Amino acid sequence: MSAQLAIPATTYLLKTIIEDRLAAAYQGLPTPPVLVAPPPRPAQSAPGNGQPQQAAESPSLTLFMHHAGPNGAWRNMHEPVVNSAGQRIRRDPLVLDLQYLLAAHGADLEREALLGIAMSALHRNAIIPRPMITQMLGRIAAPNPPEKLLDRLPSAQLADPDHQPETITVSQLPVDIDTSTKLWSAFQSPIRPCALYQVTTVFLEIEEAYPPPLAVETVRISGRPEPSGSDSPFPPDVILARAAQDEA
Template sequence: MTAHFAIPATTVVLRAIIQRRLDAAYGTLAAPTVSVEPPPRPAPPPNGGGGQPAEPAGVHLFLHHAAPNPAWRNMYEPHLDSAGRVAGRSPLALDLHYMLAVTGADLEREVLLGLGIVALTRHGVVPRPLILAVLSGITVPANPTSLMDKLPTEPLHDPAQQPQQITLAQAPVDVDLSTKIWSALQSPMRPAAFFLATTVFLDVGDTYPAATPVDEPRVGIRPDPGRDTAMPPDVITVAEALP
């Protein structure tokens, strides 16, 4: 079973978790929209000169890296048939590394960063009913025109497709790695936090073919050359008689 939309479906669910937190915090005010794009580059100065325009408030949940989960990768060995051919492979499970970056003027950026961190931290284990509710709430067009129109059909909540629940944890990214990521994005450094989503299954393994039926049973006896024929030493236990 292959989960084609497991990665984007995970991103959509995490974005919805943050957006709900922002909407609750802003109340009657207009909350910023959570974007899955990388943090933007600075806007060019106006033609007439003057200072840099104020940056609008925004939250960016950007998937910057995906790595194989070492535990699931080493849990299974490839299944081989009698001829030594690979008949079944181990599940393909990934850990997703996200950057949570915020933009805005003055201290509103720090408010947004705190709300985003709280939203993801409070969902250390993403419930399967929440995943189903988020994906089911996406409107599916009657005539899909793009591949992403089929995203709501991803069974990310199904244990048969995702044997392990998705967990979230803040990643301990140091200043050196953070600086490298910002440099690669060619964007000025802003308040940010990094999160690890584990584990997302893209392929839960192949179905093993049925074994070849036995045509002629053969039963035989042969000596075991590796057997230890030495007799164990006799052990005599002497116990003191009680008076």
């Protein structure tokens, strides 16, 4: 079974959770947007005194999924399944932990307020229940029939236990200044108030069924004499049945 839209559906859930909390906090005031793109580079305004000046940032939040790694528990849970010829007959499930950067932009103290509101929203919804996932994905307005891939996002099977056996949880990651500096250097963007989060567990591929065994095509029943009863390696009254292909 495959859940190809599990990653964007997870990002949409986190984005919607933060947006709902922002709308409640701003109470009718213009609400800053939540962007799922990488942190923007500083914009340059018209030069003054011969030097370009950095333009003032409008308030916003960045929620960027920057890393997807295997879930260690599920990876160690499944041993390779092979047949008698040593060939693998079952794939391991593809189970991921997603890491997100949450960063706030804006002037003065508003960006710090934005970061606090967003962190509070994720903390309150550290365990995302399945009915909440269904309700949020149902809020997506998509044309029918779909015109592009993401138009199928409302039908993402993120709340289906058959495709997502575990509940999705959100936890904050401890990050030192060295890791944070390297991350912002990779973005080529000035460091901003931020926090890192890990979302687990997201299933992309899960295969629970083993391939069916070969059916017995021919049954041959044979008997052999046992004069003494002591020299035969078989117990008395043994009937052997085996598939015809085993004799090739």
